[in-house]
Amino acid sequence: MDGHRVAIVGGGFGGLSAVLKLARAGVDVTLIDRRNHHLFQPLLYQVATGALSPANIASPLRNILRRYRSARVLLAEATGIDVKNRRVVLSDGYVEYDSLILAAGSSHQYFGHDEWERFAPGLKTVEDATHMRRRILLAFEAAERETDPEKRRAWLTFIIVGAGPTGVELAGALGEIAHDTLRCDFRSIDPRSTQIILVEAAGSILPSYPPKLSAAAQRMVERLHVTVRTSALVTKIDESSVTLRESGHETTIPTRTVLWAAGVLASPLARSVAEATGAALDKQGRVTVQPDLTLPGHPEIFAIGDLANFSYQTGHPLPGVAQTAIQQGVYAARAIIRRLKGQRTSRPFHYFDKGNLASVGRATAVADLRWVRISGWPAWLIWLFVHLMYIVQFRNRVLVMVQWGYMYLTHDRSARLITGDDPLPLDL
C-alpha cells in the first residue's frame, strides 16, 4: 500500500470511523479538520442546557489517533477540492491525495432567512452550545431584574423551532431547567411560570418516527410543561418576537430567546466537488453519490454522512444521523483498502438501520428499534446505554455517568455557567 495517500476532510462520526479503519490497516491517511476534536453531537444539547461540559463530549483527534503512526491530523480549513490535480485546497496551503473521503458534515440553514441566525442560534459546535447556554441562563437573569410584567414574560418565553430529536430534547431539558433545576434560584420571578413552545412545520413532533412514538413523545414533553405547536410555520423572527402561521392564521409571540433546531445545509465543499464532477446537489446542499458512495467519473472521491445524498436503497436520502455516517465511513475505508490490495470493487453500500432513539427529559425516551417500539423509562435505559457506549473515550464515559447520576439524584445541572467575552449587559 506504499505511496497511496488518503485524505479525509472532517473528523465527525463518518471521518473518524474511516480514519480509524484506514489507520489500523497501516494506510497513509491525513485527517483534516478545522477543530482539534471529535464532537459527540447527539449530546450537544446537554452542553447547551448545562448538564455536561464541552470536554465531556469532545475528544482530541490527535489523542484518538496517537498510536497510529501512518495517520496524521491537520488542523486546517479545507476551502475547496481541486479534483483535477487531486488536492484538497486549504485556506493556507493544500494536501495532495490519491483517495479522498469527504465527510465535512453540515451546518444550520435558515431557509433563505439568514438574518434569523442572530436571533435564533443553532447547535452544531461547542461554541454554539456555550452560546446557547449563555442565552438561556441570561434570559432568566434578565427576567429576574425586569420589573415590567410584559417584558418579563417575553424573557421567560422560549421558542424552539424544529421538533426533530434535537428540538424535542432541547424543549424537554428547558422544561426541567425551569420547573426543577432553577426552582429555588430566584427571588423576583418564579421560573415555573416559564413558557416553552416547541414549533414544528410537520403535522407531528419527531416526524420521522412512527406516529405512535411521536404521540408518546408529545405527551412526555407536555408533561414537562412544553407547549407543542405542530403544522406551524415560522414566518418571522426578530429581536423580540416570533411570528407563526397556523392554518393560514398568523400569531406573533413576544420572546427574547429562540433556539433553532430546524434545517441543515451541507458543507460548501459539496458544491465544490459537485461543480467539478457534474454530480447533482440537492436542496440541503448534499452531493448525490453513486451506489458505492463515490462521485460520477471519480472513483477516488467518496462523499459520506451529512454531505452525501444516497437514495438508492429507500428512494429518499438516508437520515442525517451518526449511524449513517459511521457505516458509510467504514464502507469507504474498506473500499479503499480492498483496492489497495488489488481486490474487486465491493458491493454497493447498504445501510443497516438500527433504529432511532430520542430522550425526552428526565428518565423518559422513545425508541424505534424497528422490531419493537417502546417509550418511557425502558426506552430511556436503552438510550442511556447506547449513548454511553458510543462516547469515544473511557474517561468521558465515566464523567458523563457521574454527572447524569448526580443530576438524576439532585435535579441539579453541573455546568450552568454563563461564559463569553462580554457576559454583560443583559440586553444581549
Add this chain to the structure above:
Amino acid sequence: MDGHRVAIVGGGFGGLSAVLKLARAGVDVTLIDRRNHHLFQPLLYQVATGALSPANIASPLRNILRRYRSARVLLAEATGIDVKNRRVVLSDGYVEYDSLILAAGSSHQYFGHDEWERFAPGLKTVEDATHMRRRILLAFEAAERETDPEKRRAWLTFIIVGAGPTGVELAGALGEIAHDTLRCDFRSIDPRSTQIILVEAAGSILPSYPPKLSAAAQRMVERLHVTVRTSALVTKIDESSVTLRESGHETTIPTRTVLWAAGVLASPLARSVAEATGAALDKQGRVTVQPDLTLPGHPEIFAIGDLANFSYQTGHPLPGVAQTAIQQGVYAARAIIRRLKGQRTSRPFHYFDKGNLASVGRATAVADLRWVRISGWPAWLIWLFVHLMYIVQFRNRVLVMVQWGYMYLTHDRSARLITGDDPLPLDL
C-alpha cells in the same frame, strides 16, 4: 435585624464566605457579581492546561445560595460606590445598602505596559483560562505545520512571566504537556523539544516561600524541563519575542506564546471608595483599611480580600490568597451581625496563616505549614486534600477526583479543546 440591607460586591472567596455567614443568620443580603458563578481560582491553571473543565471549578452563585431566602444574587456590573447616598452604582441601576462589603478582587496588571496584554494573557477568569488553553494548544498545532526551523522553534518556546504559585504551576503543567501528554500526538515535531522558560524578577521562584522550599520547587520544575531565569526583568514583549534584562544585560528570546502570571491590580471600585472616604490606595490599587477592615469614617463599609491592604498585623499587606479573603469575609459578616444584635464592636481582624501550598507538576508540591516545611509527594497529598476540600460542591469534588485519577494513571488530560469563535487561522 429587620430592614438592615447588606450589599456585597464580588462572589469570590471573600464575598462568598461573607454572604453565606450573613444568609445563615437570616440577614437581608444582596450579592452583586458580573459572573453567575463562584470560581475556584487556585485551580484555574488546570483549566488553562487542559486538565479540568471550567464547570468543574465554577459553581453557580444562585445554586449555592438557593436555600437562603434572605439572600439574593444580582448579575450586574458594579461601576462605583455612592458613599454619601449609600448605594452601589451599577451599569444599569443601583442597589441601596446599610452595610457594604467590597470584595471585588483584582485583575492583572502589566506595570504600565498595557500593550503587553495582547501578547501575554493573564489568568483570572474562565474566559482567560480557555483563551490560554487555546493559545498553548494552537502553538503546538502551528509548530506541526511550520517548516521553517527557526519559526518552529519560536512556536515551541513558552515563556511564563512571574514565578509565584500560578506561574510555577503553569510552568510545571506545560512541562508535563510537552513531555508526556502530547508525546505521541504529532508527526512533524517532537513536543519534547519544547522550551519552557519561567521568568522571575526576584532572586528565586516562589519568592514568598522559605528559601529551602523555593530551592526545592526550582529543582522540581527543572526536572519537568523548565528553564528558570530569576533576577530577570521583562523589558519588552511583542508578537514574536520577549526581551529580558539580567544583571544589566539584555537578551531577546523568540517566542509566540507568553503567559502572564506577574502583577495584579485591585478592582477600580477601590479607587471609587478611596476617593470618597480619603482612604489611601497602594501601588496595587488596594484601599488601606482600618484594623476592623472598615474605611476611615465609614464603619458601614468593609473592604476585604485582594481589594484591601491590611498591614497592621505584619507591617506589610497580607498575601492575596484565598485564606486571607475567606477569613476577612467571615470577620466582616460577623461584625455586621454583632452590630445588628447591638453587641459591642469586635476585636481587630487577626489573620491566622495556615501556611502555603503550591503544586509543581505530577505528584510533587511544596508545603509551608509554618510548623513544618515539606516538599515532594507528601506535600502533594496535602495539596490534593486541601484543594478537594475547598472546592465548593460535592459533585465537583467527585468530577475533579475522577479526572485527576485518570490523569495520574494515563498521563492524559481530559479537556484539551481548542475553542473560541474563530479557532483558525493558526497565525493568531
